[in-house]
Amino acid sequence: MRLRQFFSIGLLLLAVLTAAGNQADTLRIMTFNMHAGHDASLAQIGQLIRHYRPDFVALQEVDHHTHRANSRHQNNRDFVTELAYFSGLQGLFGPTIEFSGGLYGIGLLTRHQLVDVHNIKLPHPTASMEQRGLLEGRFVLPDGDTVVVACTHLEAFDAVSRQAQAEFVEEHYAHTTHPVVLAGDFNAPPGDAFIQRLASVWRDCTGNTPTFSVKQPREKIDYIFACPMQSWQVVDWQVIPVAMSDHFPVVATLVKQ
Numbered sequence: 001m002r003l004r005q006f007f008s009i010g011l012l013l014l015a016v017l018t019a020a021g022n023q024a025d026t027l028r029i030m031t032f033n034m035h036a037g038h039d040a041s042l043a044q045i046g047q048l049i050r051h052y053r054p055d056f057v058a059l060q061e062v063d064h065h066t067h068r069a070n071s072r073h074q075n076n077r078d079f080v081t082e083l084a085y086f087s088g089l090q091g092l093f094g095p096t097i098e099f100s101g102g103l104y105g106i107g108l109l110t111r112h113q114l115v116d117v118h119n120i121k122l123p124h125p126t127a128s129m130e131q132r133g134l135l136e137g138r139f140v141l142p143d144g145d146t147v148v149v150a151c152t153h154l155e156a157f158d159a160v161s162r163q164a165q166a167e168f169v170e171e172h173y174a175h176t177t178h179p180v181v182l183a184g185d186f187n188a189p190p191g192d193a194f195i196q197r198l199a200s201v202w203r204d205c206t207g208n209t210p211t212f213s214v215k216q217p218r219e220k221i222d223y224i225f226a227c228p229m230q231s232w233q234v235v236d237w238q239v240i241p242v243a244m245s246d247h248f249p250v251v252a253t254l255v256k257q
Contacts, residue, residue, distance in 0.1 A: 025143060025256045026235070028053060029205070029224050031183035033060040033153070033212075033247040036104075037074035040244035046086020048242060049109065052251050056139075057089065057109035058151035058183035058224075064093060065102035080107040094119040094135030094151070105133055106151045106184070112139040115146065120172075122152070123164035129155055132165055138178065145256065148176065152184040162187060166194040179231045179256060181205075183224040185247065190220055202227040205252040209239040213246045224252045231257050 030052060034045060049057055059080070067075045084091030089109040096105035105119075115138040122132040136150035152169065155161035166188075173180055182202070188195050190208050198204075205224040210217035226232040237252035 025141075026253060027055045027141075027147075027181070027256065028251060028253045029056050029058070029149070029181055029183055030054040030249055030251040031058040031060075031151070031185070031222055031224055032249040033185040033222060033245060034062070034079075035245035035247065036061045036063055036066075036068065036071060037077070037079065038068075038071045039214075039246070041073065042077060042079060042082045043086050045244055046083045048240075048244065048249070049083065049087040049089070052240070054089075054109075054251060055111050056149045056181065056183075057083075057087070058149075059083070059107035059109065060151070060153040060185045062093065062105055062107040063099075063102060064095065064104070066100045066104060067102070068100060076102070080109075083107075084109055090114070092117055092135065092137060094133050096121070096131050096133040096153075106135050106153050108135055108137055108149065108151050110137065110139060110149070112141055114139055122154075123168050124161065125164050126158045126161045129158045129161045132161075134169060134172070141256075146178050147256070148178045148180040150180065150182045150184075152182065152186070154185070154187050156187040163194070166198075170194075170198065173227060176227065179226070179228065181224065181226045181232075181254070185222050187221050195223070198225060201229060203229045203232045203234065203254075205232070205234050205254060206237045206239070206250055211239055211248045211250055214243050214248060215246075217248070222247055222250050224250060226254055233257065 080091035095103040202225040211222040235253040
């Protein structure tokens with residue numbers, strides 16, 4: 001009888017340790033172009049993020065103390081800090097340009113330990129186009145492993161700039177020594193040559209459901225990619241049908257092998 005009890009306790013302990021290990025290896029990633037807060041309050045967006053309990057959130061069109069005539073309820077707000085507060089996560093801001101009395105760029109939210117962060121300016125061959133960026137952080141997960149999570153927002157209106165930026169991103173991660181998750185608004189459909197090239201060596205963590213625009217969903221331009229491909233498996237993914245921006249948020253659950 002005592003042997004059976006010890007055996008049962010051992011199985012229970014093994015199940016608990018296995019569950020803990022699986023939890024540590026599982027990451028939920030969200031990406032959201034928030035349209036500079038025109039369509040929803042920071043509290044509403046923060047509550048949406050909290051509901052889906054992501055480990056990381058890639059944010060695009062992020063303001064920091066700007067003043068927009070058509071979005072006055074968001075004026076002079078620190079988007080990343082407030083979203084971190086409402087979502088219960090930590091925030092990182094990557095400014096790319098000065099805009100309307102403040103700064104504008106991209107951001108990351110995380111629940112994991114930050115090692116370091118880099119806000120990298122992407123190539124800018126067409127001077128009249130907006131400067132774009134790549135915000136990447138290195139993080140330690142509960143199991144002790146290190147991952148890189150990055151957010152980007154590629155050029156929308158100039159193919160030359162977007163191509164140069166895409167090539168930079170490819171080269172930047174060509175010889176990475178850590179698993180990487182790259183998420184954001186790529187401003188390119190799945191049939192784009194860069195997207196197809198990336199999907200041949202990175203794990204495409206979402207399907208082809210349209211993410212833009214909310215009023216007339218017609219194309220996917222928001223992505224979550226992970227590399228090396230063999231290091232990641234996709235458990236599930238979802239385009240979230242909410243009208244809090246001109247883009248739908250996208251969330252994916254990944255298992256790191």
